[in-house]
Amino acid sequence: MNILYCGDKNIADGLTLSVLSLIGHTREPLNILILTADLAAGNRRCVELPEDFAEFLDMRLKVFDPRHSVRLFNVTPLFGAEPPTANLGTRFTPCCMLRLYADLVPDVPDRVLYLDNDVVCRGDFSELYYTDLGGAELAGVPDYYGRWFFRRRVIVHDYLNSGVLLLDMKKIRADGLFRRCRRMCAAKRMFMPDQSALNKLAKSKKIMPRRYNEQRRQQNNTVFRHFTTTFRLFPTFHTVSVKPWQEDKMHEVLKIYEYDALIAESGRLMADYRAFRDRSGGISS
Numbered sequence: 001m002n003i004l005y006c007g008d009k010n011i012a013d014g015l016t017l018s019v020l021s022l023i024g025h026t027r028e029p030l031n032i033l034i035l036t037a038d039l040a041a042g043n044r045r046c047v048e049l050p051e052d053f054a055e056f057l058d059m060r061l062k063v064f065d066p067r068h069s070v071r072l073f074n075v076t077p078l079f080g081a082e083p084p085t086a087n088l089g090t091r092f093t094p095c096c097m098l099r100l101y102a103d104l105v106p107d108v109p110d111r112v113l114y115l116d117n118d119v120v121c122r123g124d125f126s127e128l129y130y131t132d133l134g135g136a137e138l139a140g141v142p143d144y145y146g147r148w149f150f151r152r153r154v155i156v157h158d159y160l161n162s163g164v165l166l167l168d169m170k171k172i173r174a175d176g177l178f179r180r181c182r183r184m185c186a187a188k189r190m191f192m193p194d195q196s197a198l199n200k201l202a203k204s205k206k207i208m209p210r211r212y213n214e215q216r217r218q219q220n221n222t223v224f225r226h227f228t229t230t231f232r233l234f235p236t237f238h239t240v241s242v243k244p245w246q247e248d249k250m251h252e253v254l255k256i257y258e259y260d261a262l263i264a265e266s267g268r269l270m271a272d273y274r275a276f277r278d279r280s281g282g283i284s285s
Contacts, residue, residue: 006098008046014117029067084185116163139206141213162195
């Protein structure tokens with residue numbers, strides 16, 4: 001199974017937690033692909049995920065199954081050649097848009113499951129991974145809030161949340177979907193730029209059940225829980241943003257304890273990485 005993540009060095013905690021959650025729910029080998037970059041936009045800087053982190057994670061995953069692999073791809077030159085100029089000053093970091101360069105990386109396979117680093121797996125995801133796309137470029141779950149704010153058609157809610165996407169890279173490369181998305185992000189300022197571009201420009205999308213990207217309230221059949229920012233109305237209107245590696249907030253705000261063992265395992269692995277990095281004289285955090 002080919003799994004794609006994107007981001008800078010700040011995704012290390014979330015990526016580790018997410019990958020460990022996948023391992024617990026499949027017996028198949030995982031080919032973890034990570035796109036990273038070293039970028040500067042205004043007063044913000046994205047520092048690439050260190051190569052030694054990918055090497056360490058690869059080494060540790062092979063303890064679970066020697067067929068697992070982790071590969072890191074630095075796409076800084078690709079980003080620099082086609083920067084999302086109109087959206088570099090938005091609240092969304094440039095690294096959010098790195099997946100739009102996956103078509104330019106030859107080692108990204110024809111079928112890949114993209115996950116945000118705040119997505120946690122809690123069930124068998126093989127049905128999603130092997131679903132017949134039926135000619136669609138991508139498959140995903142409608143955005144929870146998109147039903148009110150972003151959908152393109154009145155009757156059908158087809159605005160997908162991009163935190164979990166099954167991608168047909170062969171078709172995406174052939175029809176230039178990501179290339180067209182990059183051009184849109186360069187020319188037009190948007191809210192959630194890469195997600196909006198994908199939804200607007202995809203010629204065909206397959207809608208998947210909510211259990212494959214639960215963005216609101218976890219259900220018994222939830223396969224992927226996506227810890228996005230949510231809105232609350234009581235006692236007053238406010239937003240709630242809790243990430244799965246923030247154990248205290250998971251307990252205090254969301255009252256979720258299900259992932260405690262996973263969080264502890266991820267914490268131990270990150271501590272081992274820091275010790276490994278220090279011994280090898282790697283890049284400091």
